[in-house]
Amino acid sequence: MLRKIFDYYLTESKCYTNLEFLTTKIESRLSGSPGATKAVAWAKKAMYEAGADTVYLQPCMVPHWVRGAKEKCFSIDPKTKQKTEYAVCALGGSVATPKVGSQANVIEVKSFDELDKLGEEKIKGKIVFYNVFFDQKNLSTGKSYGETVNYRWEGPSRAAKYGAIATIVRSMSSANNNFPHTGSMGYDSTISKIKTPCCAISFSGADKLAEQLKKNPSLIINLKMSCQKLLDEPSFNVVGEIKGSTKANEIILTGGHLDAWDNGQGAHDDGSGVVQSIEVLAMFKKMGIKPKHTIRAVAFMNEENGGAGGKAYFEDVKMKKLKHIVALESDAGGFSPRGIAVDTAMNAFKTVSSWKPLLDPYFLQYIRKGGHGADIEYLQGIGVPLIGFEPDGQKYFDYHHTADDTFDKINKRELELSAGVIGSIIYLIDTKGW
Amino acid sequence: MLRKIFDYYLTESKCYTNLEFLTTKIESRLSGSPGATKAVAWAKKAMYEAGADTVYLQPCMVPHWVRGAKEKCFSIDPKTKQKTEYAVCALGGSVATPKVGSQANVIEVKSFDELDKLGEEKIKGKIVFYNVFFDQKNLSTGKSYGETVNYRWEGPSRAAKYGAIATIVRSMSSANNNFPHTGSMGYDSTISKIKTPCCAISFSGADKLAEQLKKNPSLIINLKMSCQKLLDEPSFNVVGEIKGSTKANEIILTGGHLDAWDNGQGAHDDGSGVVQSIEVLAMFKKMGIKPKHTIRAVAFMNEENGGAGGKAYFEDVKMKKLKHIVALESDAGGFSPRGIAVDTAMNAFKTVSSWKPLLDPYFLQYIRKGGHGADIEYLQGIGVPLIGFEPDGQKYFDYHHTADDTFDKINKRELELSAGVIGSIIYLIDTKGW
Numbered sequence: 043m044l045r046k047i048f049d050y051y052l053t054e055s056k057c058y059t060n061l062e063f064l065t066t067k068i069e070s071r072l073s074g075s076p077g078a079t080k081a082v083a084w085a086k087k088a089m090y091e092a093g094a095d096t097v098y099l100q101p102c103m104v105p106h107w108v109r110g111a112k113e114k115c116f117s118i119d120p121k122t123k124q125k126t127e128y129a130v131c132a133l134g135g136s137v138a139t140p141k142v143g144s145q146a147n148v149i150e151v152k153s154f155d156e157l158d159k160l161g162e163e164k165i166k167g168k169i170v171f172y173n174v175f176f177d178q179k180n181l182s183t184g185k186s187y188g189e190t191v192n193y194r195w196e197g198p199s200r201a202a203k204y205g206a207i208a209t210i211v212r213s214m215s216s217a218n219n220n221f222p223h224t225g226s227m228g229y230d231s232t233i234s235k236i237k238t239p240c241c242a243i244s245f246s247g248a249d250k251l252a253e254q255l256k257k258n259p260s261l262i263i264n265l266k267m268s269c270q271k272l273l274d275e276p277s278f279n280v281v282g283e284i285k286g287s288t289k290a291n292e293i294i295l296t297g298g299h300l301d302a303w304d305n306g307q308g309a310h311d312d313g314s315g316v317v318q319s320i321e322v323l324a325m326f327k328k329m330g331i332k333p334k335h336t337i338r339a340v341a342f343m344n345e346e347n348g349g350a351g352g353k354a355y356f357e358d359v360k361m362k363k364l365k366h367i368v369a370l371e372s373d374a375g376g377f378s379p380r381g382i383a384v385d386t387a388m389n390a391f392k393t394v395s396s397w398k399p400l401l402d403p404y405f406l407q408y409i410r411k412g413g414h415g416a417d418i419e420y421l422q423g424i425g426v427p428l429i430g431f432e433p434d435g436q437k438y439f440d441y442h443h444t445a446d447d448t449f450d451k452i453n454k455r456e457l458e459l460s461a462g463v464i465g466s467i468i469y470l471i472d473t474k475g476w
Numbered sequence: 477m478l479r480k481i482f483d484y485y486l487t488e489s490k491c492y493t494n495l496e497f498l499t500t501k502i503e504s505r506l507s508g509s510p511g512a513t514k515a516v517a518w519a520k521k522a523m524y525e526a527g528a529d530t531v532y533l534q535p536c537m538v539p540h541w542v543r544g545a546k547e548k549c550f551s552i553d554p555k556t557k558q559k560t561e562y563a564v565c566a567l568g569g570s571v572a573t574p575k576v577g578s579q580a581n582v583i584e585v586k587s588f589d590e591l592d593k594l595g596e597e598k599i600k601g602k603i604v605f606y607n608v609f610f611d612q613k614n615l616s617t618g619k620s621y622g623e624t625v626n627y628r629w630e631g632p633s634r635a636a637k638y639g640a641i642a643t644i645v646r647s648m649s650s651a652n653n654n655f656p657h658t659g660s661m662g663y664d665s666t667i668s669k670i671k672t673p674c675c676a677i678s679f680s681g682a683d684k685l686a687e688q689l690k691k692n693p694s695l696i697i698n699l700k701m702s703c704q705k706l707l708d709e710p711s712f713n714v715v716g717e718i719k720g721s722t723k724a725n726e727i728i729l730t731g732g733h734l735d736a737w738d739n740g741q742g743a744h745d746d747g748s749g750v751v752q753s754i755e756v757l758a759m760f761k762k763m764g765i766k767p768k769h770t771i772r773a774v775a776f777m778n779e780e781n782g783g784a785g786g787k788a789y790f791e792d793v794k795m796k797k798l799k800h801i802v803a804l805e806s807d808a809g810g811f812s813p814r815g816i817a818v819d820t821a822m823n824a825f826k827t828v829s830s831w832k833p834l835l836d837p838y839f840l841q842y843i844r845k846g847g848h849g850a851d852i853e854y855l856q857g858i859g860v861p862l863i864g865f866e867p868d869g870q871k872y873f874d875y876h877h878t879a880d881d882t883f884d885k886i887n888k889r890e891l892e893l894s895a896g897v898i899g900s901i902i903y904l905i906d907t908k909g910w
Binding site: 454 | 487613615617650651652812814836837838839841842868870874888889890
């Protein structure tokens with residue numbers, strides 16, 4: 043049966059063409075944007091076309107942050123007046139700079155410890171430059187991301203606490219190129235009441251800035267950003283389902299998130315997860331398999347900057363006392379299959395692990411404990427077993443949150459093979475249960 | 477120790493910058509070309525820089541085939557006179573067309589069986605179009621390649637036997653795009669004494685031609701190619717070695733091939749294998765590990781259209797009665813690690829298999845029996861265990877033998893991780909023996 047499923051995925055599935063449409067025919071789809079609205083309508087249509095019995099739009103209020111004009115950042119050598127430009131992008135949630143830019147000397151730090159040691163005396167009135175490296179030694183690029191992402195999230199408030207006027211963060215990037223990586227930050231009023239502008243600088247830009255600062259510590263940076271937070275907007279998760287034949291009140295969820303950062307096409311993050319989820323519905327319908335359980339594909343809204351969709355889904359589940367027997371999320375790119383992470387009590391883990399030999403020929407190298415997507419995390423609180431799909435991750439943080447996360451970076455066979463692994467797992471859970 | 481090896485590969489190794497130089501600073505390096513001569517000189521230098529004690533140039537005579545001016549192929553509708561162009565490239569070894577082109581009606585066939593059934597009556601004076609599909613259902617793209625490659629190799633002579641004046645072969649391509657895939661063909665005088673021009677047509681070109689033929693079977697094709705076979709040229713394998721400390725007369729070989737098709741940069745095929753092999757020498761030297769056995773990195777010449785390098789290496793081994801305890805080849809692209817194929821007596825296979833848990837964290841999913849690179853194949857005849865390195869292969873036949881096999885398709889971490897697996901295997905064999 044799995045062989046038939048993979049034949050379907052490698053020859054008939056629509057996930058590649060669906061992804062092409064979502065990423066290239068609809069404009070960028072950050073929460074609250076016109077693109078996000080169109081993406082919701084598209085996902086609804088795509089789920090019906092895949093064969094869903096019903097498609098719900100599940101409301102949630104989402105933040106609406108806009109980047110504004112393209113950010114500008116340059117350094118000036120106060121002696122020679124030489125100007126050097128840098129590729130930067132505002133962090134999601136950042137306030138704007140003044141129209142003339144935030145202009146000040148720069149202080150480079152390698153850690154929060156170093157920041158704390160420098161303190162107000164050295165930092166006040168300056169721009170803090172967190173130049174913290176993405177560790178290339180980790181085999182899991184996600185680990186390197188996890189080790190550095192707090193400089194993006196909390197760095198601005200921590201710098202503001204000591205009087206910094208703006209923050210520049212080295213991109214959490216595995217690739218040495220000139221694409222800056224955006225991503226969410228949060229102003230933490232328990233650290234500082236002052237909201238200062240903050241941006242990410244590209245890998246090569248960070249190296250260049252560090253080199254300039256070594257030569258000339260009195261270098262001045264000017265950063266111009268016009269981003270702003272508008273009023274929250276109503277938006278939706280898109281939930282498509284095929285009713286179960288014998289256990290309709292037990293739900294198997296497979297999801298990804300529909301929103302994506304505004305600078306790229308969100309092809310790997312997370313258009314891939316969305317089309318793979320929709321394809322699970324199509325697999326059941328087009329292969330003529332009647333699922334026992336209700337199969338739900340969910341395109342979550344607002345994973346990137348708020349998580350409103352995941353919360354709304356959870357609230358609905360609690361209110362309606364819905365029973366989920368498993369929730370799977372694919373939010374790590376559209377690459378070749380590699381593994382799955384199962385976050386649940388021992389029994390279900392053992393059951394899933396026993397399927398490893400079945401999936402081994404389809405490039406599922408490992409089944410491990412732990413890990414899952416952010417949108418389904420809330421369901422853990424009510425005891426739902428969670429699965430995170432983990433494709434080969436070496437390139438994910440080359441593209442993640444950049445203008446380079448585009449459809450041409452997706453390989454059709456890789457996307458389909460991973461979709462096939464997801465489809466197979468859902469099929470196995472439906473057929474064999476936990 | 478393996479962890480240290482991977483730290484080295486992910487932070488200090490030069491395989492990525494070496495590959496950049498080989499593929500972007502040296503022109504195309506098909507056997508007999510000026511680029512191949514430069515590549516030999518570069519490989520010698522790179523091996524010394526990696527820390528080889530000695531670097532030999534091992535002579536071999538190679539064929540010298542040149543493509544000439546860019547090939548042209550168009551169809552003409554005899555009624556409407558409408559012209560349609562197609563992306564084609566001469567197959568390596570093909571003769572040229574007349575200057576005005578080979579022009580005739582086209583006959584599409586899907587198999588040699590179909591060709592034989594049509595016979596001379598239907599084929600004489602026409603251009604045969606082998607439109608045989610690359611099977612997307614196979615999990616191993618190499619298998620799909622293997623199933624179709626004989627239409628490229630033997631197709632021209634088989635068509636000539638029935639009087640065809642030229643042959644067009646559908647590219648052995650996993651990707652639906654407009655790049656034609658070249659590759660070797662062979663005129664077989666036992667099938668036909670007549671050498672006719674032959675080319676590959678791109679995936680989308682083949683679809684377009686088939687569609688046109690369906691509408692209008694009397695379509696005429698004009699194919700212009702000016703390729704020619706010049707006199708054989710002297711060339712070289714490049715052999716770099718680090719002498720073993722206790723078993724200097726036992727050789728561990730790790731290799732790839734230096735020549736590449738002239739239409740692209742040969743980044744995946746097989747610049748990757750060459751730089752990964754050279755990096756094994758660097759690993760021992762820079763990590764200060766003294767190997768027990770003699771470690772040889774070999775950059776073979778002429779794998780693509782003759783195999784003269786592999787043969788010359790083998791003749792030298794026989795003449796000098798050299799003892800090889802293993803030969804590994806990496807010739808399947810510079811992608812993430814996936815597996816190795818071991819072709820040897822049971823004992824050594826068991827030994828290698830016992831290392832699987834050590835290499836599992838570094839993304840080596842499987843160790844299987846069988847398979848190896850073409851350059852080391854001759855060594856099997858004298859009982860040398862062979863290993864073929866098998867990275868994730870989903871994209872390999874997107875790029876294989878095309879203008880699209882360029883350095884920008886290489887991901888640094890993926891190349892390094894696979895190089896690290898190769899280095900680790902060589903280290904384990906040297907340390908633990910068979």
